[in-house]
Amino acid sequence: MADPIAQFQIKKIVTLGHIGPYEIALTNSAVFMIAAVVVIVGGILLATRGQTLIPGRLQSLAEITYEFVAGTVRSTAGNEGMKFFPLVFSLFTFILVLNMFGMIPGFFTVMSHIAITGALAALVILTVIIYGIYRNGLGFFKLFWPSGVPLFVMPLIVVIEILSFLSRPLSLSVRLFANMLAGHITLKVFASFIGLLATSLGVAGWLVGILPFGMLIALTALELLVAFLQAYVFTILTCLYLNDAIHPGH
Amino acid sequence: MTGDPRGNSGDDLSGRLRRLDEKLDAREAEEMRKQPAPSANAADRSGFSGGLKLSGDFVGGVVAGFAVGWAFDKFTGWSPWGLIVFLLLGFVAGVLNVLRSIGALRKPGERREK
Numbered sequence: 001m002a003d004p005i006a007q008f009q010i011k012k013i014v015t016l017g018h019i020g021p022y023e024i025a026l027t028n029s030a031v032f033m034i035a036a037v038v039v040i041v042g043g044i045l046l047a048t049r050g051q052t053l054i055p056g057r058l059q060s061l062a063e064i065t066y067e068f069v070a071g072t073v074r075s076t077a078g079n080e081g082m083k084f085f086p087l088v089f090s091l092f093t094f095i096l097v098l099n100m101f102g103m104i105p106g107f108f109t110v111m112s113h114i115a116i117t118g119a120l121a122a123l124v125i126l127t128v129i130i131y132g133i134y135r136n137g138l139g140f141f142k143l144f145w146p147s148g149v150p151l152f153v154m155p156l157i158v159v160i161e162i163l164s165f166l167s168r169p170l171s172l173s174v175r176l177f178a179n180m181l182a183g184h185i186t187l188k189v190f191a192s193f194i195g196l197l198a199t200s201l202g203v204a205g206w207l208v209g210i211l212p213f214g215m216l217i218a219l220t221a222l223e224l225l226v227a228f229l230q231a232y233v234f235t236i237l238t239c240l241y242l243n244d245a246i247h248p249g250h
Numbered sequence: 251m252t253g254d255p256r257g258n259s260g261d262d263l264s265g266r267l268r269r270l271d272e273k274l275d276a277r278e279a280e281e282m283r284k285q286p287a288p289s290a291n292a293a294d295r296s297g298f299s300g301g302l303k304l305s306g307d308f309v310g311g312v313v314a315g316f317a318v319g320w321a322f323d324k325f326t327g328w329s330p331w332g333l334i335v336f337l338l339l340g341f342v343a344g345v346l347n348v349l350r351s352i353g354a355l356r357k358p359g360e361r362r363e364k
Contacts, residue, residue, distance in 0.1 A: 159339055160343050161343075163318065163340050163342075166317070168310070170310035171303075171307045174306045174309065182302070
């Protein structure tokens, strides 16, 4: 059986040099990230090149994406959250395009590595903390100070609230990474069942192999949904956290 | 473009576009008020991703507690007490996260519904 984990291997393509003991190399992961950025930027530039009142296909795609992300930001973080629109839009399109790349057979799934999702989550949470303190000063820490709690349990509650806050980037990154990893392993395992049945059972195997094949088709559809949903969940959680930075404790 | 054949009060294309924009904005604002903000819970309907979300929330709390406890021990040298206490508190934070994300508890910022 083909190794279901082999698809996530990072491969060096070109070694660019060394910084101290660390090798800086262009990997397959980096190549896909660059490709995603090229597709996003190129696609949007192409779509908005000849702006017409009645949009063409590409232009309406760009407009729908804009409206969708703008609506998400406005409804969760308010109009003030719109100053973070560039960040949120970049995150959404970056994750979405990379997840969709992952659905193409033979392509690398960048978001199946916790290093990448962790870096994105760290970016979000650092933005929240820095902007929250910049905008509200010490008032930002009201986030950890729930109202209407007796004073003698307050130290405990504050520590728990801080831990709960610290766990946000962790669950944010783990959610995206685990979904992509688990989904792609499932796809690979079901796909390898077909080959396994066909080689071991002959003609009967070909017939029985129809079952995992049908399952594989259904799973592919589900994975496409998950690829979109996880990009959306990451976006909406980013907006919710930014909302906390803008209005801590209301 | 002032001489509109249908006599549309004589305004040009840009004037009409502006009015349409205003109307659309007003309508959008109204719709925004009507529908409640979509929560992250509504975003993932499939049970599988729901399970992953909750387990992520819970494990996140425990891992955060572990990290803080470990760092605490490292700096104060009170090993293993920091790890024990913060791991337990992290467990509590994980349960709190899960309760919040299924909507059983309100967030610290939210006011009580009257």
